[in-house]
Amino acid sequence: MDTKVYYVDEHSDEKIKEAAEVIKRGGLVVFPTETVYGLGANALDEEACRKIFKAKGRPQDNPLIVHVADFDISEYVENIQENAKKIMENFWPGPITIVVKKSSRIPMLVTANLDSVAIRMPSNKVARKLIEYAGVPIAAPSANISGRPSPTTIEHTIDDLMGKVDMIIGGDKCEFGLESTVVEVLDEKVTILRPGAVTKDMLEEIGLNVDIDPAILTKPDENLKPKSPGMKYRHYAPKAEMTIITGRIERTVDYINMKIDEMKSKGKLVGVLATDETKDLYRGGYIISVGSRKKLGLIAANLFDTLREFDKIDVDYIYAEGFEEDGLGLAIMNRMKKAASYNVINL
Ligand code: TXA
Numbered sequence: 001m002d003t004k005v006y007y008v009d010e011h012s013d014e015k016i017k018e019a020a021e022v023i024k025r026g027g028l029v030v031f032p033t034e035t036v037y038g039l040g041a042n043a044l045d046e047e048a049c050r051k052i053f054k055a056k057g058r059p060q061d062n063p064l065i066v067h068v069a070d071f072d073i074s075e076y077v078e079n080i081q082e083n084a085k086k087i088m089e090n091f092w093p094g095p096i097t098i099v100v101k102k103s104s105r106i107p108m109l110v111t112a113n114l115d116s117v118a119i120r121m122p123s124n125k126v127a128r129k130l131i132e133y134a135g136v137p138i139a140a141p142s143a144n145i146s147g148r149p150s151p152t153t154i155e156h157t158i159d160d161l162m163g164k165v166d167m168i169i170g171g172d173k174c175e176f177g178l179e180s181t182v183v184e185v186l187d188e189k190v191t192i193l194r195p196g197a198v199t200k201d202m203l204e205e206i207g208l209n210v211d212i213d214p215a216i217l218t219k220p221d222e223n224l225k226p227k228s229p230g231m232k233y234r235h236y237a238p239k240a241e242m243t244i245i246t247g248r249i250e251r252t253v254d255y256i257n258m259k260i261d262e263m264k265s266k267g268k269l270v271g272v273l274a275t276d277e278t279k280d281l282y283r284g285g286y287i288i289s290v291g292s293r294k295k296l297g298l299i300a301a302n303l304f305d306t307l308r309e310f311d312k313i314d315v316d317y318i319y320a321e322g323f324e325e326d327g328l329g330l331a332i333m334n335r336m337k338k339a340a341s342y343n344v345i346n347l
């Protein structure tokens, strides 16, 4: 398939309209959002959405997020509870997805046969114009081949999906760089199924009673069915085996230096996911600073690009410094643990 690539910004109305025509015709368009790039199709067109699963190699039991540009979502959901309204009013447009009871308008393929649907309104203006011009909601998972790190630049999507989609639009690096927070919204309780830039604290600040799905904190049990089907797959995985080191930072650096020496003697190259504070303390290996520990937002934005860079360099092992699992650190460590297949050493 020929894939058209358009570098656009929010003022590129003609090109965004052309992309919207592709969506209307049942085609696939990769587009930017503030979290990660999405692989979009008309959410009301089952055949179009089937192509998404094929292009990504995505398992059929992993449901898609439906992206909207209008606050009136009554056509797509059964009834909207107060808690859902509160989240929409406070955080939409923005990086949070609500899981609510679906209406019959949304095809079962989109929700992988669940009776709930995940909906979000992106803040990225190109994304919202695309949805508006298409005149339909857009179903979109992250625009990566299943199992690879989510794409945070247009180049990542070109690497993964060139020739597999009708069009790729974008240009800017994604602002947040981690996928949206996914919350299941029930009358009494809000449960975080996937941590993201909208944190537990932020949800509690608007008066919600918030739980964290246990699958986020520990390695998912193969026999347990997680609430968010996506949580059970190995994800974000770089090619090399990855280990996260947590505990006192001095000890972490010593341990990783020891590993660098050990692997070097075997002719192997270690990739180190370091921070601005530590990057000069390593003696060898391929060092990438993911950012300063004082700016977790930038670390989140750089994480997937860093994992992809280790793939390009073709390192043999990756050792990564860990982060505190609170605030945005919960989302960062959630993605890192998945990338490392829960291989964590606490010193
Ligand atoms: O930031 C994002 O959310 C990006 C951009 C493109 O918007 N999209 C994204 O989609 O990350 P995807 O498909 O990679 O992740 C969707 C997650 C999966 O973990 C999936 O299992 C969960 O949302 N999900 C979707 N529908 C659900 C539902 N009805 N119930 C529970 N979890 C659901």
Ligand code: MG
Binding pocket: 141, 142, 150
């Ligand atoms: Mg994804």
